[in-house]
Amino acid sequence: MKNALITASTKGMGRAIAIAFAKEGINLAICSRHSEDLVAFKDELSAINPNIKIFTAVVDVSVKQQLQDFARAAEQHLGFISIIVNNAGIYEHSSILDDADDTLDKHVNTNLMPAYELYRYFGKTMIAAREGHIFTICSVASLNPIAEAGTYSVTKFALLGLNKVMRTEMQQYGVKVTAIIPGSTLTDSWKGMEVDKDKMVLPEDISSAIVNIYKMSAGANVDEIVIKPAFGQI
Template identity: 70%
Template sequence: MTKNALITGSTKGMGRSIAISFANEGLNLAICSRNEQELLKFKDELQQINPNIKVFTKVTDGSNKAQLLQFAAAAQQELGFIDVVVNSLGTYAHASILDEGEEVFESQLNTNLMPAYEMYRFFGKAMRAERKGHFFNICSVASLNPIAAAGAYSVTKYALLGLTKLMRFEMQEYGVKVTAVIPGSTLTDSWKDAVVDKDTMVLPEDIASAIINIYKMSIGANVDEIIIKPAPGQI
């Protein structure tokens, strides 16, 4: 039976590479984006990669709880049991806590933390009942060592790693796997205005490769956390 994966933040950066990798593995996909044209174009690309899979799409602002839950419910209705949830939605804000705007903390919470919490609450009960499934939460090296120049970002990524650990403790007796993916400097849109050498950074494809290899491990093996940093060190 074909398995199903749901990916947030799925048309750009790490989420995009992860979706492509799961398509290559033959999983049906549920993907979302705020941009309908971008979403439909990516759907076509995924089905060209693997014509045998279903790709469910829904225009969604992942930082909006109501829209996010509508996407989750529609994906479940369309595809059935969701075997894999990848929480890759995230955004970076460069400012210290004392200097950031009034709206920054709430925005970071709603993008970096809330979606993973809500997707766990939505899909976790079914996974617990079926005693199978896998959650991947895309954290950050800021989850381990805060960045002074990215205050709210660091706080929310710290919290996301804490949530991931709690999810794993709650789920391990039911055979549901939970993995924290902890990337260092990764060449995503966060760096689009910077002049960088891609050979000194982690690539989104590296994150996708790690997730696929973890996903394909034996039923009795779980990778609690994986840290992937640039070989020359953090930028």
């Protein structure tokens, strides 16, 4: 059995990805800041596939020590982690000129640092095994900045840049690295807003893409995939 680690795993895209991997028989290391969410979701995943192992941990991934402890514990409980899904992220609707003093730190520590640190933790193990797949959930803001979300855009640009560096470093070892670049996706980021879900990307669209990319032949890698709403961005 393969083992996957997913950050921010109980809602939105992370939740959909965990469910899709469970259906594929992949063991899971999942985390959230809320223990009650983890307990309920673990029960749900166990019902979907009673044969997989599920390791859960209450983690604030923006705190480096908590993230590193999660990575270490996941490895101890499940063994070699061959799939990483960098899903954690925050979005704040604000121009850089109107940012609070801690806005940049919050965005860097949530949108960029976890992917960087998990790569540093697991990368050499993947190289030694000559096996692994890293998925990084970026954003269309990684390609075209959103003026109303300036700091978010900056960190998502950096995240896509990190993904390119990871892919370049890992390519010769057969370790795959894929950037998932979604447009307007129906997650909690839209909570409180009136939106038409039929004109948005759904979390299940993202999880379906990830599973299909993961199942490709050993010689194939999807470097980047952009998934936008059929009717255009919201």
